[in-house]
Amino acid sequence: MTLAPTDFDLVRRLAQERSALVLDPGKEYLVSSRLATLAASRGTTLPELFAALRSKRDPDLATLVVEALTTNETLFFRDGHPFHALRETILPELLERRGGRGVTVWSAACSSGQEPYTVAMIAEEAGVLRDVRILATDLNRAMVDRTRAGVYSPLEVNRGLPASHLVKYFSRVAGGYLVDARLRAAVTARTANLVDDREPFPQADVVLLRNVLIYFDAATKMRVLERVRRCLAPDGYLLLGTAETTIGLGDSWARVPLGKALGYRPADASAARPPVAAAVPAPRQTPPATSGHAPVRFPALAPARPAVQANRPAADISPTPFRFSQPR
Secondary structure, three states, X not given: OOOOHHHXXXXXXXXXXXXXXOOOOOOHHHHHHHHHHHHHHOOOOHHHHHHHHHHOOXXXXXXXXXXXXXXXXXXXXXXXXXXXXXXXXXXXXXXXXXXXXXEEEEEEOOOOOHHHHXXXXXXXXXXXXXXXXXXXXXXXXXXXXXXXXXXXXXXXXXXXXXXXXXXXXXXXXXXXXXXXXXXXXXXXXXXXXXXXXXXXXXXXXXXXXXXXXXXXXXXXXXXXXXXXXXXXXEEEEEEEOOOOOOOOOOOOEXXXXXXXXXXXXXXXXXXXXXXXXXXXXXXXXOOOOOOOOOOOOOOOOOOOOOOOOOOOXXXXXXXXXXXXXXXX
């Protein structure tokens, strides 16, 4: 169905206001197809959906429209190199510096959760999962629910996930494959709007803001990056998507080569600020950690073990913003 110019303008303004998503002319077909699906799920037609949107009778409809327009493309170990850098450089370095406090990794715009669970698998392979807190956030409530559930279809687990990891960290359930309870307990998932200045950003040691900035205009990119810089530990790392950069967006970031990947650190990293990760209570988990905090050495992949069958719910979310409430 072809959208009327007034309908497209309405959606474009709504998307810009609620999520800073830029819908340029020529995206009418995208808007039409996604909102037609939304209308069908509500048992109505597209014209009726637009009429309801204009009437503002349903306060949740505008949120559902914006969520329908967001792109939720993701896969396990996406792009590869940033996760290699996380495993080989970033986590060993930060864990050694923190001296037992652990590190916090924030997966911003996590979509359906493949990215934070990739981080969890990396940490588990290294034997340091108990020392890594993983926060996953997304604007789309349905995506956050999927992340908490940790269930993925056969198609999804075949996109980027090594077969050995499927055996080790997933169990077969109705509807697909369930992430190991140990990994789900390490991931706290909640909704968050990156462009809503009223929402606090979590304090973190590593921020994965990958394949997000490409949807924003320059002013919004600068605003989001500045807020990330303020919440990131002075010696922490920001990882962007392969098509993203801070070049041309101010001088607040220093580029850090990480093998075949590229990271970013606050340019004023020498400023005296307390380590950010100390704001989060140290994680607890059974079995107890081994003593000492020597530099982390990442072993070769261990032999495959049977998938865990437990179906424990994902981490609960405290009503206090960005508090980790799941005991580990």
